[in-house]
Amino acid sequence: MSAEAAPSRSRKPVEYEVTVDRVRMDTHDTATLFLDFGETPPDYKAGQFINIDPHQFPALGRLSAFLQEQKGRKEPQRSYSMASAPHERHVAITVKDEEFIPGLTRYPPLLSPLLVHGRLTGARIKVLGFMGPYVLPEDVEQRTGHVVHLVAGSGAVPNFGILKDALHRNLKPRHTVLMSNKTWGDVLYREELESLERQYPDRVRLVHTLTRELDESRFSASVRKGRIHQALLEELIPDRDTCLVYACGPAITPWDRRKALETRTPATPRFMETVLGHLHALGIEDKRIRRETYG
Ligand SMILES: Cc1cc2nc3c(=O)[nH]c(=O)nc-3n(C[C@H](O)[C@H](O)[C@H](O)COP(=O)(O)OP(=O)(O)OC[C@H]3O[C@@H](n4cnc5c(N)ncnc54)[C@H](O)[C@@H]3O)c2cc1C
Incomplete structure (x- = not known):
């Protein structure tokens, strides 16, 4: 990044x-x-x-x-x-x-x-x-009842701040936090997020996806194996016409693009490109998606 x-x-x-x-x-x-x-x-x-x-x-x-x-x-x-x-x-x-x-x-x-x-x-x-404009709108309560956080690795950083702020200000929308990491040990703010979920069970739902976790006992309904995929987003975002998505994580870098041009091979999509593709395929409009790319 x-x-x-x-x-x-x-x-x-x-x-x-x-x-x-x-x-x-x-x-x-x-x-x-x-x-x-x-x-x-x-x-x-x-x-x-x-x-x-x-x-x-x-x-x-x-x-x-x-x-x-x-x-x-x-x-x-x-x-x-x-x-x-x-x-x-x-x-x-x-x-x-x-x-x-x-x-x-x-x-x-x-x-x-x-x-x-x-x-x-x-x-x-x-x-x-x-x-940076990656913030909740002033009128977030009028705009949505559901904020969806889609983050990978250190992409969790701004969303963690947004979540804490929204709960502290007692804003009405509920939050689904979907975090993609390689292993359980890579998950940032794990204990703090779990504590927020316990404190606000009606407002916070936490779901992890782990791509390289070897310990099978880690997996459950809230800790899924593999990458974030379209079916999972479909399951977690029933209100696709009214939700507000905050997506943050690695994207294709300018250097990847340059290399792709030089070698005439397409740059491999990274987290942001993949997730945005799924969101669009599910019919979530661009105006409902805020993004912060670290690429
Ligand atoms: C809005 C925003 C928010 C961010 N927030 C965070 C955050 O919360 N936490 C976080 O960890 N990071 C964050 N980042 C990323 C951060 O800004 C840095 O990019 C990151 O820390 C890497 O910086 P660095 O100096 O260590 O590495 P760099 O020196 O920037 O190198 C990083 C990579 O880029 C490659 N690279 C650099 N220059 C070139 C070049 N000219 N040609 C080819 N390859 C090149 C290097 O080989 C290396 O692989 C954010 C980025 C943005 C834009």
């Missing part, structure tokens, strides 16, 4: 210098950084993101210079969705340490390894915020 998203036009993003209050390892490759913005609570909406400029970290100076030379362009800021909701004390971002697979991945990742493994607790860092 690699991209710098364009700031939304609604409010000009502001640069903040914040303290990393603590770093929590969530899975083997993913960590949540809790950011302290000081006395004044920052003004943002659940589901939005911040940008972090890798050039501020001296530890990345040489790698950044090398990558810039290789790629022939300045390394852009990286975007990170907020895992937190505005009522929470800290702004939280959850970052996945991008893989580098020799022979498959073109360059090593720049910023995510430092954010995840760099022991940044106590560090002062600069962030630019807050941006």
Whole structure:
């Protein structure tokens, strides 16, 4: 996942210098950084993101210079969705340490390894915020009675913030959260989500799909084997004319597209392309689908 998203036009993003209050390892490759913005609570909406400029970290100076030379362009800021909701004390971002697979991945990742493994607790860092239209509409209660969250891997981040915010504000729509992961150990916010489901049994339904889980005892009605498929969406979304879908996860990257053009082979659809295809096949209109792509 690699991209710098364009700031939304609604409010000009502001640069903040914040303290990393603590770093929590969530899975083997993913960590949540809790950011302290000081006395004044920052003004943002659940589901939005911040940008972090890798050039501020001296530890990345040489790698950044090398990558810039290789790629022939300045390394852009990286975007990170907020895992937190505005009522929470800290702004939280959850970052996945991008893989580098020799022979498959073109360059090593720049910023995510430092954010995840760099022991940044106590560090002062600069962030630019807050941006992005991946938020609930003001009149969500008039628009729908059912918010469907379709997320893969770290795509769970903004939806977790949106869900917590909606429940905190006691908004009426119920929520179905469908999460796609490789294994049970990869599921983000598992305990917090289960606790929300217990706390709001009429408002929150959690369903997992696991593509590479070897422990068969994990599977049940709420933990399905394989990928998200059309029949599952049909089962979970009976109200296809009135639901509001928030889909977030990896999509075909610009580099995949370039490679596809060069090799004249179509780029392999990723989570977002696949899921959007299913939603359209089920007749869910585009205006009912909000999307955040990390590709
Ligand atoms: C709106 C938004 C929200 C996001 N939220 C999150 C989030 O909550 N959590 C999260 O973990 N991530 C999130 N991301 C992704 C994040 O912004 C970074 O892209 C991610 O952390 C990887 O950054 P990196 O510097 O570690 O890796 P990068 O240096 O960006 O590299 C990532 C991959 O891209 C490839 N690549 C980079 N440049 C090129 C090139 N020129 N040609 C070919 N291949 C190239 C590399 O080989 C590598 O495989 C979000 C992205 C967006 C747009």
